[in-house]
Amino acid sequence: MSAEPGSGPEQEPEYLRLNRANWDERVPAHAASPDYGLDRFAADPDHLSGVVRFDLPRLGDVAGLRGVHLQCHLGTDTVSLARLGARMTGLDFSAPALETARGLAEAAGAEVDLVHADVYAAPEVLPTGAFDLVYTGIGALCWLPDIARWAAVVRALLAPGGRLFLREGHPMLWALDESHPDLLPVRYPYWEQVEPLVWDEPGTYVAVDPARPEFAHTRTHEWNHGLGEVVTALLDQGLEITGLVEHDSAPWEALPGKMVADELGEWRLREHPERLPCTYTLQARLPG
Structure with a gap:
């Protein structure tokens, strides 16, 4: 299944054009990165992404649920949820990312629908009120300028009794200057x-081949969203918050040189990790 974004390029705001170009260009490097490990999905039928594996104790049984993964990128979390028994749809604004996700799903033997659209246009291209599970993973919300508008999308997609499952970088982490050698x-x-926040970054967040050509699209627009703002946006849409856990770790080295990885690939501060929430898991339910 595929669909085109809800608006043509001439109507797109600058942030969307810049961010899509950035993500499109990085797809081949991400697909080849050992950090995403796409080949492991084909080699091991039980393999799950690190993000989904981390949240298994909170995720619960998703077998038989109709789920949608917003901003799914390469689809590693989407395929992982399908392997747990959910009937998954992935949505992303990057066509090259969806092509990679389609190949991943085929190699992994997972039945996943993939839809091409900006997240704000999701209710225009997906059936509304039809999903038991709306899932969003790490590093998605920072690309969106309006958290209240995002919450309205979640509300539009959820079926009565359906739930949102979100694991995201903590806004306290996003507020830090990672370049300082000693302090936070x-x-x-x-x-x-x-x-x-306007960034001009030549690299990316995963290990990539140092011999690859330099990225040409390096400029992005991003926004932080306070934890209270996320919770309030969902409450304003009539959802009930059913879980909120802050974690001292993240699935990437968010503060280079200051963190150490554990055996699960989660990174936390080398010294006194109790000082900093790095990510959080939030769950909410639409009353049935």
Whole structure:
């Protein structure tokens, strides 16, 4: 299954054009990265992504649920949820990412529908009120300028009694200046701002082949969303918060040189990790 984004390029805001170009270009490097480990899905029929594996104690039984993974990128979490028995749809604004996700699903023997659209256009291309599970993984919300609008999308997609499952980078982590050698200074906004944080970064967040050509699309627009803002946006849509856990770890080295990885690939501060929430898992339910 496929669908085109809800609006043509001429109507797209600058942030969407810049961010899509950035993600499109990085797809081949991400697909080849050992951090995503796409080949392990074909080699091991029980293999799950690290993000899904980490949250298994909170995720519970998803067998038979109709689920949608918003901003699914390469589809590793989407395929993992399908392997747990959910009937999954993945949605992303990057066509090259969806092509890679389609190949991953075929290699893994997973039946997954993939839909091409910006997350805000999801209710235009997906059946509304039809999903038992709306899933969003690490590093998704920071690309969205309006958390209230995102919560309205979640509400539109959920069936009565359906639930949202979100694991995301903690807004406290996003507010830190990672470049300081010794301290953890708060430099960037904790709460959502109208104007984006504009970044110009030549690399990416996973290990890639150092011999690859340099990336040409390096400029992005991003936003932070305070934990209270996320919770309030969902409450305003009539959802009930059923779980909220803050974690001292993240599935990537978010603060280079200051973190150490455990046996599951989760990174936390080398010294006194209790100082910093790095990610959180939030669950909410639409009353039935």
